[in-house]
Amino acid sequence: MLSAFQQFFTGRPTIAIARDLLGKLVTYDGPDGRTGGYIVECEAYLGENDSASHAYRGRRTGYSESLYGQPGNIYLYQIRGHYCFDIVVQDAEEPQGILLRGLEPAVNPALMARHRGTTGVSVTNGPAKLVQALGIHSRQLDGQPMEGNKLTVDLTTFKIPREIITAPRVGVNLAGKDGAAPQRFYVAGNPYVSGMRKREMDLATQGWRA
Template sequence: MTESMTEIRQLFQNEDTPTVAQALVGMYLEHTLPDGSKLGGWIVDCEAYLGPEDEAAHSFGLRKTPRVAAMYQEAGSIYLYHMHRQGILNMVTREAGLPQGVMIRALEPERQYMEKMSENRGGKSGVDLTNGPGKLMSALNVPFDLYGQSIFTSALHLVPEKKRQPKQILALPRIGIPNKGKWTALPLRFVCKGNPYVTKQLKKEISPDWGWQE
């Protein structure tokens, strides 16, 4: 059964952040460019961040800086930041004032857009096109002026009607979270098992159907 946008909004507003992260696996993410053309694909890898208690979250301890202002906005707000000169996409998942969110780590690109996405990535192809958070931002050509806008209504938005159903969603520790006590090992990363675009996916673990139900 395909969710409606109303149901997705309610999910963000009413469910806890790990539940939202799991629901985002298989969700279609689309960017409408200024000329009206589109780029997009299916989310296959994402991570939940449970600030203010999460030591790995930018909003840990209710930290408030201009950088994290969007994290305190309403559910569905887009939080963007740079890391290692790459853009990273996050979606706020709880009500205004409770700074929790989901980072989108990897995307399976829709075939019809792969050529343009490859151009955006300087000719990169295959799984390297969008199997990392900075890679997918570049491939989708996401501008930072979308910071603070809504993932439901902005040029960068979810398309529930195109969601695909994973056969199995794995819960794993997040990547790149060292020395954060229990937060390093907690299974707050959710991936489509067997999909080649999952970050650091081993070739021997790739499924012939890429992890999707029919």
């Protein structure tokens, strides 16, 4: 039987889960301290029928095996030398996932900036940046359940977006049949969204409801 935590990540469309993840708090208890931030941007990948998915057309390798795991598991992979972090969604053997693309630092932001060697929005406004900022430098957590883990998402501590923007995903093959699918979701006006223009940033509320 699935736990209440796991049930959040299944039983409804992946797109709905992705939208509900916006504003949830991700934390990591690393060797040099706890870090974390609110999810402000993510992308949905819909498995074997999604041309941008690592499991497209049933592709299954040892590297992507974690996508076929239980809902709420970690899929930590490396691309072009950088680590990225998906949350596995849907039931086991249904390889769908949600890529975290942007975090608003909230837990030990100074340590997150130190991990990145920079300051400002560039600390966490991208999928590889946020993983580095959290202090994750390997695939050690790949395939593990998030529930009770040192890398987890707190479903009870969250902010509510004032507006959610839906857009095409970033960095996928636009020639693929789903390359332009509107499966990216972000908090309107939040400065930690990747590629957010300064004129679109809401520096007063960061895009959250009061």
